[in-house]
Amino acid sequence: MDWLNGTTIAMLLFAIGATALIVRKDLVVKLLALGLVNSSGILFLISIRFRPEMEAPILPTRAGMPIADPLPQALVLSAIVINFAILALSLVFVMLLVERYHSTDCGRIEHAVEVDRAAPESRSAREDESASRQDEEAR
Amino acid sequence: MKTLVRNILAVVLSLAVFGIVVFDLAIPEEPARVDDSALLAATTGAPNLVSAVYLGARLYDTLFEVLVFTVAVIGVRFYLLRRSSEAPSASIPESHVLQASAQILYPLILILGVYLTCFGHLSPGGGFSGGVVAASGLLLCVMSIGADTVYRRLSGAGIERLEWALPMLIVAACVLPLAFARPALSNLLPVGRAGHLFGSPSILLLNVLIGLKVLIGSWMVLYAFIRHRGEI
């Protein structure tokens, strides 16, 4: 069972997340996949120096036992907060997009965005501009 | 047909990445890092070495991470809380069991958050986890008395001002050691008895500040999401 350690599982999660990010069309599923990819990086970072006989890095520890390295754990704290920030902000943007296009399908949104870019006089673009102007006045 | 090709190609590429990293991972057997746990504990006075690392040796990193969190809160509020004219109808769930149990549980969860924050240098915990636990306690409180009530009471207590004041205090805590002829980003207050609650006061101070910041920030994010969507 030497293969079944944290790094292997972390890379498996990365592969699953990367595949889902490409294959699935729903934006919310893409966000979940993004969270999975980020979490796999975090798992990789912790498990890269793990050994079962290590003690938690809180003194005092039992004499003679190797202490787990505290540095990757501190790095992981930062990575978790960054993960949270990315997911929260991308969820906000997905919500804004769904409000405007009434669909979570990535292909449809991309198509609609490109249509809007090519023809700036189209109706949805005009709605768009007036909506942002309303926000300016509401503030 | 094109979709199928694309899907197969995606799986192949991801498996290639998996294979490359798993089969080429060369980790040495003996630890490459010198064991400096004694140095860490002595300099910061914290038995929890992870706290000693991220609030002591790598405080500069943690500062930027607090900034990432601040930016996230700013972003969520800027993009979601704009139409102030819209009257939200965040209703309380009509379940007496939920309300009653929430009213009993949320103070306990808040106390747990405070404990995790304050004892973060002695046992696993710290500002980040304590703040998140306390924020989930607030969420439970929302379930018992409603989001708008909680928001009104907290805003009345000046929570909006804390949102920018806390990062300023954290930056000040990092810079103030210069006034005592110590390098910036080192201990602000002198180290006391190791293993005691006030044994490493600067780490305790930073934990409390970060815990408050995470609590208020998470609450802002949660409130923005609740109000933008209507109900929980």
Next chain:
Amino acid sequence: MILPLLPLSHIFLGLAAIAWKRSARVTLLVALFLDVGLVAVAFSPAAHLLSPIAAGGWTDAIGIRLALDPLALDFLLLTVLLESAVVVYLWRQRLRSTFVILLQFLVGAVIALVLTQDLFNTYVILELLTLVSFLLVAHDRRTLQIWASLKYLILASVGMSIFLLGVGIVYANVGSLGLAAVARAVAESPNAGWIPLAAALLVAGVSVKAGILTFSLWLPDAHSAAPAAISALLSGLVIKMGVVVLIRLSGVFPLCTILQILGAVTGIGGAIYAMSSKDLKRMLAFHTLSQIGYLLIGIGAASDLAANGVLAYALAHGSFKALLFLAAGAAYDAVGSTDIAELIRSRHRIPLRTRAALLLGTLAIVGLPPFDGYIAKAPLLAAAHGWANQIVLLLVGIGTAASFAKLLPLFRGPYRRVGADPAWWSYVVLALPIVLFLPIERALFGAAFVRPVMNWLIAVESVAVVATGWLVHRIHRRLAVRAPEGLFRLEPGMFAILAGFVTIYVLLRLG
């Protein structure tokens, strides 16, 4: 002692802008003065105050080291330049406090990134930069911007996850995250098994942010959709941060061949897309991709002349790209569209000063002799060894000239004075280094560095490149080929990152 304080001061001033809402402009000015002061101190006899320091007084093994080396100094100059241009640009506009705090965080993060010598600190600051630029791009809340920035965030986070994997492998094998320690470990055992994988992960991860064509497929949409001042900052400053990390990595790992290949791909590919682009801001964004190619080939050349050339070119590119983006923004305000044909048709409505700024930027970017584009490109042309690199640089130059030849009709025709351009003083600020680049370079890099500039052969070569570019443009106009634009969506972006990593790994393994 002072080094950690500089980014912290920006952060503090940004928070102050939110605390006291009327003080936004004052905080921008104070931040600018602090930065100018720092640059002045760095050039003065008191420069020992800015010596390298490990933050908090910890040892290098576990702490974070900050240092103001020539790379950092050059990018500080670039930051000061762009910061002053943006402050001047924004001075008369209505400022939202959110915008100001994000701007301050952006500048603070850029300064922190060029000062740091630690791998994980680089990761955290890069993620902060991603988030802040993501929020700034979508600031006007138009749908185009929201989708462009969402794409940017998703692809950038995947890239940073890959970078984090690399950081983990480096730490497990070296035991420290400082660049000096890693360089020592690599130098001691250059054939160690972990080096190709770690280097591939790190390079692939940071390339997503560095503006390399196959990795940064988010760039044309994000940089063209953003508001004018933000586009100027992103193309001029933020994208260079990825290049800074690549420069630091190239000092540690043996990356010369990889960087030259990546530089060739992005230089030529970006130029081809720029030639067939019909929108001004999008063309400028493609040019950013292409000019990064110059920088990468320079880094790959690994000589002193080339290293200084890279720094000089980064400074020059920041100045003329920001000028072009600000002028494009003013043109959009006047005409209502950024389509090139539309701009040419309505050129009588564009203020004269905007057209003058566009002309100056065009002359600088194609590398015509007296301006800073030529002065900065000359050392790179002289230092690039091997005929393959020389041909690539020539092709990129021809492509650049060919795509900017599209703008020539814009400078003809009626020269009526139409209106005032609010960005005029920013143009003046940015035009200073464009015109006065020679003395700046002599001060930064020494007189030996400016010798290739005086070389007649290189000057003639540059003029010939511009002329050839104009001819190519005439031919291209008749052929009317279009490059595939479907490449710049989300899924191809993900594909490109994964495939790019596999390619880089294979190339590094083969030596």
